[in-house]
Amino acid sequence: MSGLGFRAMAFMFEVRDFFRPRKDIVGEVGLREGFHVLDYGCGPGGYVKPLAELVGESGRIYALDVNPFAIKMVQRIAAKNHLDNVEMILSDWDTGLPDNIVDAVLLYDVFHDLTDHNSVLEELHRVLKPNGVLSFSDHHLKEEEIMSRVTNKRLYALEKKGKRTYSFVKT
Numbered sequence: 061m062s063g064l065g066f067r068a069m070a071f072m073f074e075v076r077d078f079f080r081p082r083k084d085i086v087g088e089v090g091l092r093e094g095f096h097v098l099d100y101g102c103g104p105g106g107y108v109k110p111l112a113e114l115v116g117e118s119g120r121i122y123a124l125d126v127n128p129f130a131i132k133m134v135q136r137i138a139a140k141n142h143l144d145n146v147e148m149i150l151s152d153w154d155t156g157l158p159d160n161i162v163d164a165v166l167l168y169d170v171f172h173d174l175t176d177h178n179s180v181l182e183e184l185h186r187v188l189k190p191n192g193v194l195s196f197s198d199h200h201l202k203e204e205e206i207m208s209r210v211t212n213k214r215l216y217a218l219e220k221k222g223k224r225t226y227s228f229v230k231t
Contacts, residue, residue: 083113085168086111095163096121101125123147125150165193166195189230
């Protein structure tokens with residue numbers, strides 16, 4: 061995606077976020093002070109500030125995206141808001157993170173675009189701590205598709221269905 065196209069998408073997300081604040085969505089995950097969270101497919105960084113508020117200074121946010129424009133936008137958000145606990149990762153699927161490091165992964169509105177769903181789910185499983193939560197939302201998929209694709213390898217089990225997200229626990 062070009063820089064201009066990405067900026068247009070980011071603007072549309074800002075409008076969306078005004079009407080549906082990201083804090084309301086991440087509130088379903090059950091994040092606490094000190095949590096380490098991976099925002100997989102972070103896009104223009106709409107979740108960075110709400111995540112930072114929830115995990116506090118002792119927490120850590122890893123923002124991963126394949127698009128360099130997304131990473132630059134997240135860097136700007138982190139710098140502007142003095143968020144020293146945000147780490148950007150430019151990658152198509154490999155997080156580069158150690159095993160069992162994150163308490164939660166946000167996988168929001170990106171799953172339908174992935175070419176290798178199973179490799180991504182395996183990577184997320186690897187970096188999640190035992191009993192870690194995969195918070196999932198993708199408005200492009202029906203509930204049956206979500207359930208079958210996420211649970212088919214038995215890496216995750218549905219813990220709860222929220223108003224806007226599905227919470228899967230690492231098995």
